[in-house]
Amino acid sequence: MGFHFTPLLLTLLLFSTLHSRSSSQTFKCNTPTTCHSLIDYISPNATTFSHIKTLFSVKNIHSILAANNLPLSTLPNSTIPASQPIKISFPCMCINNTGHSNKQPIYTVQKDDGLSHIAAEVFSGLVTYQEIAAVNNIPDVNLIKVGQKLWIPLPCNCDDVDGVKVVHYGHVVEAGSSLELIAQEYGTSTDTLVKLNGVNDSSLLAGQVLDVPLQACNSSVSSDSVDYPLLVPNKTYFFTANNCVKCKCDAANNWTLQCDASGIKPSNWSTCPAMQCEGGLLSIDNSTTSGCNITTCAYAGFSKNQSIFTTLATRSICPVTAAPGNYASRTGLSWNYLFISLHLILLLVYLL
Ligand SMILES: *[C@@H]1O[C@H](CO)[C@@H](O)[C@H](O)[C@H]1NC(C)=O
Ligand SMILES: *[C@@H]1O[C@H](CO)[C@@H](O)[C@H](O)[C@H]1NC(C)=O
Ligand SMILES: *[C@@H]1O[C@H](CO)[C@@H](O)[C@H](O)[C@H]1NC(C)=O
Numbered sequence: 001m002g003f004h005f006t007p008l009l010l011t012l013l014l015f016s017t018l019h020s021r022s023s024s025q026t027f028k029c030n031t032p033t034t035c036h037s038l039i040d041y042i043s044p045n046a047t048t049f050s051h052i053k054t055l056f057s058v059k060n061i062h063s064i065l066a067a068n069n070l071p072l073s074t075l076p077n078s079t080i081p082a083s084q085p086i087k088i089s090f091p092c093m094c095i096n097n098t099g100h101s102n103k104q105p106i107y108t109v110q111k112d113d114g115l116s117h118i119a120a121e122v123f124s125g126l127v128t129y130q131e132i133a134a135v136n137n138i139p140d141v142n143l144i145k146v147g148q149k150l151w152i153p154l155p156c157n158c159d160d161v162d163g164v165k166v167v168h169y170g171h172v173v174e175a176g177s178s179l180e181l182i183a184q185e186y187g188t189s190t191d192t193l194v195k196l197n198g199v200n201d202s203s204l205l206a207g208q209v210l211d212v213p214l215q216a217c218n219s220s221v222s223s224d225s226v227d228y229p230l231l232v233p234n235k236t237y238f239f240t241a242n243n244c245v246k247c248k249c250d251a252a253n254n255w256t257l258q259c260d261a262s263g264i265k266p267s268n269w270s271t272c273p274a275m276q277c278e279g280g281l282l283s284i285d286n287s288t289t290s291g292c293n294i295t296t297c298a299y300a301g302f303s304k305n306q307s308i309f310t311t312l313a314t315r316s317i318c319p320v321t322a323a324p325g326n327y328a329s330r331t332g333l334s335w336n337y338l339f340i341s342l343h344l345i346l347l348l349v350y351l352l
């Protein structure tokens, strides 16, 4: 009834899926909204970033490198070894309690393709052929035409978990793994995985896509920004503000999002605005230290009208003499951001 792949059997089973039933890989969701999600793609053969970019209709290879914390200098044609999981970042939409990639990837049917081949082999079982047929309104799964464009509905989710905004990651379960190991690796709990996925260790199958919620770094992005809430999980980076800004998250940096000018070509603006706080005294991501206060010029969002927001965020590393039991008194640190000002920078040169 379900996938039960071991690496050795994987290839054999892939060729027999035509007549076998596949379990659904759909994620349930409650909040009808859109967001960004991640999913593992595990190619059975060696592949390249260019190939993955095309397969998943990703606009920019940068976004794949960012989701995998790989250097921006990685060449598009570099080889990715067989069976190496690569995280794909994609837009997600929750409708009718089901989370699906938002009208992408788009796959063009090739000669000799069948729906089940596309689902099980081309997209390595991340979807079932029934799901592809359903979202594309295909009445007869044996009738698809060469050149036909198909929306591949990848599983995803936008729900908060325990009241916290998270990034949902579709993790492909490896043979021999367990809920506890997965929870440990991705900083969540077995209970959360059980609740989100309705699984337990005895029902967990290799090849299954598990909804794993990832904690994101705290950011200074304001609620009226186009990219609010900007959620970047541990050990990944993300391009925002039409690629002008690059934000990275590292749990080791106390879950504080760090954003600076990306240095890459903007995607929708002709040029990136100068990103400075308070009349140019500080550039984005620069800090000044005054006594034991550290003031950073932080990214605070963008608007469609060619503007990028910045804010001065001050954190104190002064020893605190507070009541016992207080977090700050135990660590000798307080990590509270004080928003001194919200400063709007206009893109003056966008007409160039
Ligand atoms: C992997 O390689 C084999 C043999 O080279 C080929 O038959 C198969 O179609 C390839 N699979 C994918 C998904 O490219
Ligand atoms: C990858 O592309 C670069 C130029 O973009 C080229 O110099 C190099 O030979 C290519 N490598 C392979 C393995 O195709
Ligand atoms: C959502 O469900 C309703 C009722 O079941 C249905 O009419 C509608 O087409 C569904 N919408 C989508 C996008 O599937």
Ligand SMILES: *[C@@H]1O[C@H](CO)[C@@H](O)[C@H](O)[C@H]1NC(C)=O
Pocket: 185, 186, 187, 234, 235, 251, 252
């Ligand atoms: C963050 O990611 C690193 C590298 O993957 C990992 O070692 C660390 O445990 C993660 N931290 C948390 C809190 O998830």
Ligand SMILES: *[C@@H]1O[C@H](CO)[C@@H](O)[C@H](O)[C@H]1NC(C)=O
Pocket: 198, 199, 200, 201, 202, 203
């Ligand atoms: C695990 O889940 C399966 C299917 O949902 C169920 O039949 C089984 O009783 C569960 N096992 C345990 C130990 O909870």
Ligand SMILES: *[C@@H]1O[C@H](CO)[C@@H](O)[C@H](O)[C@H]1NC(C)=O
Pocket: 215, 216, 217, 218, 255, 335, 336, 337
């Ligand atoms: C940062 O986020 C963590 C959890 O996501 C939260 O516990 C902490 O209070 C946040 N810190 C600040 C300064 O917002």
Ligand SMILES: *[C@@H]1O[C@H](CO)[C@@H](O)[C@H](O)[C@H]1NC(C)=O
Pocket: 252, 253, 254, 331, 333
């Ligand atoms: C994060 O906080 C810990 C203690 O809470 C502190 O030791 C560490 O220096 C902080 N890291 C940074 C980068 O400020």
Ligand SMILES: *[C@@H]1O[C@H](CO)[C@@H](O)[C@H](O)[C@H]1NC(C)=O
Pocket: 268, 304
């Ligand atoms: C690009 O800018 C145009 C005009 O400002 C806008 O209509 C469009 O939605 C933008 N596209 C993206 C991807 O932001």
Ligand SMILES: *[C@@H]1O[C@H](CO)[C@@H](O)[C@H](O)[C@H]1NC(C)=O
Pocket: 281, 282, 283, 286, 287
């Ligand atoms: C701010 O950062 C820029 C480069 O990003 C650097 O050239 C400049 O010296 C920094 N300014 C301060 C005050 O640190």
Ligand SMILES: *[C@@H]1O[C@H](CO)[C@@H](O)[C@H](O)[C@H]1NC(C)=O
Pocket: 290, 291, 292, 293, 316, 338
């Ligand atoms: C640090 O900031 C606090 C307010 O957060 C202020 O009361 C204090 O005077 C500042 N200390 C220094 C040395 O600037």
Ligand SMILES: *[C@@H]1O[C@H](CO)[C@@H](O)[C@H](O)[C@H]1NC(C)=O
Pocket: 224, 303, 305, 307, 344, 346
């Ligand atoms: C751009 O939008 C922001 C809010 O989104 C607003 O405060 C600002 O005045 C606008 N600027 C222009 C030039 O319209």
